[in-house]
Amino acid sequence: MGNLFIYYVTKVFQSLVYTLTLYYLILSLFGLYRRKENKNYVPSKKFAMIVAAHNEEVVIANLIESLQHQDYPKELYDIFVIADNCTDKTAEIAAKHGAKVFERNNKEKRGKGYALEWMFDKIFKMDKKYDAVAIFDADNLVSPNFIKEMNSKMCDGYKVVQGYLDSKNPGDSWITQSYSVSFWSSNRAFQLARANLGLSNQIGGTGFAVDVEVLKTLGWGATCLTEDLEFTCKLVLNGEKVGWAHDAVVFDEKPLTLKDSWNQRKRWMQGFSDVASRFFVKLIKKAVKDRNFVAFDCALYVAQPFMTLLLAISLCITTLQSFQNASESFHFGFIQVFGMFQFLLTPFLLIQDKKFTKKFFAILVLYSTNVIIMPLVINAFGEKQYLIIAGMYLLFNVACILLTLVTMGKDSAWAFFRYLLYSIYTLTWVPITVQGILNRNNKEWSHTKHVRQIGIYDV
Template sequence: MANTLFYTALILIWGMLLYHMFLMQGGYRHFKTFDRKIPEWSKNMKSLPTVSVFIPAHNEEVVIEQTLKAMSRLYYPKDKLEVIVINDNSSDRTGEIGRSFSEKFPFKKVIETRPPNRGKGKSSALNEALSQSTGDVIVVYDADNTPEKMAVWNLVMGLVNDPKAAAVVGKFRVINAKKTWLTRFINIETICFQWMAQAGRWKLFNIATIPGTNFAIRRSVMEQLGGWDVRALAEDTELTVRVYNLGYHIRFFPAAITWEQEPETLGVWWKQRTRWARGNLYVVLKFLSRIFKLKRKRIIFDLFYFFFTYFLFFFGVIVSNALFIINLFYDLKLSIGNVAVVLWGLAFLLFLAEVMIALSIEKDEMNRSNFFCVILMYFTYSQMWIVLVVYSLFLEMKRVLFRQEVRWYKTERFSQKRGDVQ
């Protein structure tokens, strides 16, 4: 029994590692080729659509000013642009700061959430803005974001030149990457996500996932879908599945770049990532139960990826770790012997190779400091994710069994200064 479990765990772990290596080569190819379209695409940017930028904000006085300054620098005709701060039941100066910008810039305004949307979380705030905006294209940014000057232009350019795309998602970078060891780990994680999970899946399978920020989506699609799901903690992943089920695709276009703040303490990281993990578990359980009713079978592939990641892969890691520890104190008579040590070593080297290739894509990120960070990350940060997913699964099971109401956690912000983005 122990041998069967151990072999099963190894197959699951190595399956995920090899799949990510496969995605990595797709991501690298996308990095080398995505900007070749820009000169031709730029010629079609004559009759521009109107754009509404949504910034959901609940108690964001620490960061909202820097975000609105970045919005002032956006390269897009101001007569076709409206920037909407959605003040969602804030008890600080968020609304006051937003209104000070709206007095100086006619294309910026502040709206207040109203019942039933008030204080219910990001999805409700976005639905409020959808009902009070006019843009043909909806662009979403979190309140801690400083998009680069060409970010919105590039997102819209992707939609203008790809009629089959319901949404275009850009790249996000970590603005406080060097602040703590934790933000260094998150920076590495973020870069890997961009070039493996996003670019690789887009290049190889024409699949990408809508993130929580720095994406553009057609208003017509949002209206057809009836807005955002207010029960989804990972409203972005949930929206992704419904968009694909309509028959559209989602394009990853890394020319659109934003800089965002990441958690600087373990407590904030734990709460944020728990919300993410619970949100993704909600999406998997919601749509797997309807898997045979989905019209577009391509998205089944993505649902299986999330299922594999959050259930099978983590099951394999937990089982292998448990068997290894138990075998130290009690002989389980594992027949694999020293081969297990070799496979573990190879898995670590493969992880290291994948991450360093991803880092090489971003300027100045492949260096000695990050090399040692990746090694430390494998033994600390990666293991923390295992505990977090198990905890999140427990919370989701409890919510379903006891029919508990979903509660939104707003990520705590930190004071941050950065030079002008490009």
């Protein structure tokens, strides 16, 4: 009786997780295409371009330079830099390069969310009035058409618009490439997909614009570790949707090391968990009461940390079951085919934005056949021949890397090798998520130090 109960509980649990996974899989497929847009490039909105900076003397000048070279009338936008608790030359360098600098010193209320709230209050009280504020991190670089694209979307009626988050340094390390792949695929599979379906997009922390009147009405008030997510929830609860500007590109600097990446992502998960605890139920209530699918989709998004853990547990159970039922060829074959599909979906999406070439994708297709080849190797040599099986697997990987080197060159071979490590990056989300959930009440803000200068013409 007890075993039967466990069996049914496991089946219900797995069915729930599979349903959620299927939802996101179907959602991602809507990112395979772009709807034709009728863009309005007549300049009309006035923008306050706001940069929150803490000890960013190395990178602040390049960001300001990219903002000054916008394909938009100079009289319709101004650049503001918040020198937040800085102890270096950030304020001096920003002023020298033409930004309007506001220095803030508050050791109690530290962090980007507090800095922005402080700056918004000043913007509201200025004699010169702005239609919208655009938010950037100090390490960003901004494409010349950014404001033009934001203006077009806001003229279409969107009060909040998120731009495409790209990477400044995808080739620096396996971590930066993993970050880049993650952001590129999210832009296409989730942000563009949601835009195609008429859902609300998610604010990504930087590279977004907000209508000033909406900001005044709702209030920023987002001072947690993921203030962007908190504000997104407030917008959806108040009937607004975040628009998506796929051609308004912001280049962000990704952490170089696993340690820095771990700390940053742990902070994100702390913020996610905090926001989920405060907004998930509210969003579900709105979804049910108003039959609002936008709110339901947003609720699933904020529950991401908990969904990550559920998925990890479900994968462990499924893996154990697949080994136990390996003799059931249909079940095992389905897992193999589905594994290939999932592995190839991300690079196929990235081809659409020219992040991967078709040649590179062809090699990944060849590599994905290992999910068929390796079971055959195991059957041929027997499960106990661990060294032979490991050697064959290593040989297969080396052969694919060498093929990439011969056909596409050294840079592509490195990119292929690093892409294989992307699975490790993905798996690290599980312990990071656990830490984030356990420490969700810790609001201590940590600063990511930037040490490289990359200009807009370098990306």
